[in-house]
Amino acid sequence: MAVKKAKAIWKGTGKDGDGRLTSESGVLDNTAYSFKTRFENEKGTNPEELVAAAHAGCFAMALAFALQKAGLTPNSLEVDAAVSLDPDGGGFKVSKSALTLVADVPGVDQAAFDEIAKGAKEGCPISKLLNAEITLDATLKG
Known part of the structure; x- marks a missing residue:
């Protein structure tokens, strides 16, 4: 069993405050996030961007296996993930993660590739984690 850790420190109110994220590996090291990085495209990260990176990376690895x-x-397997954050009652929810794949895989036909990619999408641990619609637009080069 693998356990990975990250830490968030938040100071101030939800809209006017700001936070810092640090990951166990050091990839995130006191990385800024705030209302503005989440909703106003200010430089810095946000939870949905991190979920998108996790989903893209997880799916690419699951498909490779x-x-x-x-x-x-x-x-090559090039995966983009677009995570949607939508209003939900008085708050928000991640409603969708749209995966877009461009793959260069010699020796596979489209039908077999589509079946393998679908299985990887469903079996990816981050896909299993998300309580959201997950779509896959897969293109096989060649």
């Missing part, structure tokens, strides 16, 4: 299991080796 699934392709390997099928005897296939990808030349």
Whole structure:
């Protein structure tokens, strides 16, 4: 079992305050986040961007393992994830993560590729974590 950790420190009100994120690995090191980085495109990160990065990375790795299991080796898997934050009653919720994949995988036909990609989308641990609609637009090069 793997346990990964991160820490958030927030100071001030929700709208006027700001926070810092630090991850166990040091990739995030006192990284700024705030209302403005979340809702007004100010420089810094936000929880949805971090979820998008996690989902894109998790899906790419899950697909690489699934392709390997099928005897296939990808030349490249390029994954974008777009996470939607929508109003929900008096608050917000992550409603969707839209995955877009461009894959270069020699020796696979479209039908087999689509089935493998679908399984990876459903089996990815971050997909399982999200209580949101997850879509996949997959393109096989060649």
